[in-house]
Amino acid sequence: MPETADAVLRDQLEDEREKLVEQLGRLGHGDAAPSDGGLDFDENFADSGQVTAERGEADAIAGQLEDTLAEIDEALAKFDAGTYGQCEQCGQRIGDARLEAMPAARYCIDHASRPH
Numbered sequence: 001m002p003e004t005a006d007a008v009l010r011d012q013l014e015d016e017r018e019k020l021v022e023q024l025g026r027l028g029h030g031d032a033a034p035s036d037g038g039l040d041f042d043e044n045f046a047d048s049g050q051v052t053a054e055r056g057e058a059d060a061i062a063g064q065l066e067d068t069l070a071e072i073d074e075a076l077a078k079f080d081a082g083t084y085g086q087c088e089q090c091g092q093r094i095g096d097a098r099l100e101a102m103p104a105a106r107y108c109i110d111h112a113s114r115p116h
Helices: 003-026 048-081 096-101
Strands: none
Touching (some): 003 048, 003 096
């Protein structure tokens, strides 16, 4: 993939990373969490079960966002190491179309569907 295409993918990863950090902060997770603790759950609400469910849902969403953030951080580290775009399983170049669709892809199409 030409250097300019790699630069575009890196920019996309950095933009996505910024959005994820912001979303995690709004949920009260991560370094960007507001000092007031993020989402406000009314502890005096009549249905404490609903509050617990909503807090659990927010934590689950935050967990997914944190996983995605970790994948993006790994991809950005690979740019710095000069290994971006190499399959972690076989070491071959990941196809350009796959990287365009999934810039944080870790595996080539052949190894993506296999258990790791």
